[in-house]
Amino acid sequence: MESEPMYLRYFTSDRIFPFFIQYGHHNDNHKKHYHADFYELMIVLDGTAKQQVNHQTYYIKRGDVFVFGEGVSHDFEDAQDLHICNIMFQPSALLDRYHDLGEIPGYHDLFIIEPYLSQNDKYQHYLKLQFDQFDEVTELIRKMHEEYHASRPGRKSMLMALFQMLVTYLSRCYGEQESREPGKASMQIALSVSCMEQNFRDEFTVEQLAEMSYVSERHFLRQFSEVYHTTPHQYLMRLRLEHARGLLENEKNGLSIADIAYDSGFQSNSYFSRVFRRAYGMTPMEYRKDKSSW
Known part of the structure; x- marks a missing residue:
């Protein structure tokens, strides 16, 4: 089955505020598609399904969190009372100049590096929430969903504040998860980039950054330039x-x-x-x- 493109305008007509949130309930297959101009944050709230990302299959369940970038084909089948929350956004919605998300290694890996790598490679890692983390996340998305569909003044500012809280919390959770399984290449690179963010006044050589990432200089430069579209300097x-x-x-x-x-x-x-x-x-x-x- 060919993968169909999906555009953010299918969900919202607001061109100034590129954001949409919804709950979904599935007991059937979901057609294969990819995102042409937006990212999707998918949180599994209950039930199970067999999900395919590009050509990799995962059995998903309550507490699993995926970030799908542009051009990543995915679908699911054999859904059994599957409840999910989908948040569609354009990455620019995260890039407020004064945010310090970049200081969190989990942010780089979960929201930048992995979504990029999954375009051409296996979707290697995703977040698996612990019980207490799941409760925190479901409360945040409940507030976001309520705010999105209300017509209160300051709605967009409140949504972005809640979204920043959610992304920050998920990034921290992902960092905790990966610290229990050290050695993952993309997370090591994320650690070096977050080190640059926290210590931007210092000088860093490519040799130092590659050593921090436990990869060769050539591999570090290639992956860094592919993901961030610039050089470390x-x-x-x-x-x-x-x-x-x-x-x-x-x-x-x-x-x-x-x-x-x-x-x-x-x-x-x-x-x-x-x-x-x-x-x-x-x-x-x-x-x-x-x-x-x-």
Whole structure:
């Protein structure tokens, strides 16, 4: 059976808020499909089924959590009173500049690396919630579902706050799960990336990052560039620049441009200005003035 494309517009007509949540109950087969322009977070609430992801088969049950990226074909059959929650979203919904999700290794592996690898490889790992974790997650999605289908003011802000809580909690749970089964390659790479996020002011060589990941330099560079679409050095520069932008936008912090450069990991004010201008088309001082005029 050929896999059919699915688009987020099939579920929601809101182009500004790319998000949808629903509960599903199945006692039959589900057609094979892939997502053309969105990710899906699927949480199994009860029942069982045989799920196929690309050409890999899994028997799913209560507490299993999957993140399906774009282009990943999946379906299920032999569903026995299967209750699930589906959350459809575009990854940009997670990428608020001020979030610190990137500091959690489980976030990188569960929401970025594994969904990417599963496009061309076996879906290697997914999250299996413990009993107490399952209760926490079901309460969060209950609140999200209620908020999504209500018409209260501030609905979108509340949903994004709850979604961030859910993603953060799942990422932590995944990290705990993988710590009990050390040695998984994608998780080792996730650990090195989260280390960069937490210590973006420091310098990292490819050799150091590869050693942290227990892979060769060549393998680390190839997988990093495939998943993040950039080099480790450029990734580190982006983290520093985003931190600098936050400081520049808060003119009441009393920091000079030189202070901001140093606090963001740049040892030279002139180098900071060159890199910033190349990235944003204006100097740090021009950026600060531009933001203060808003």
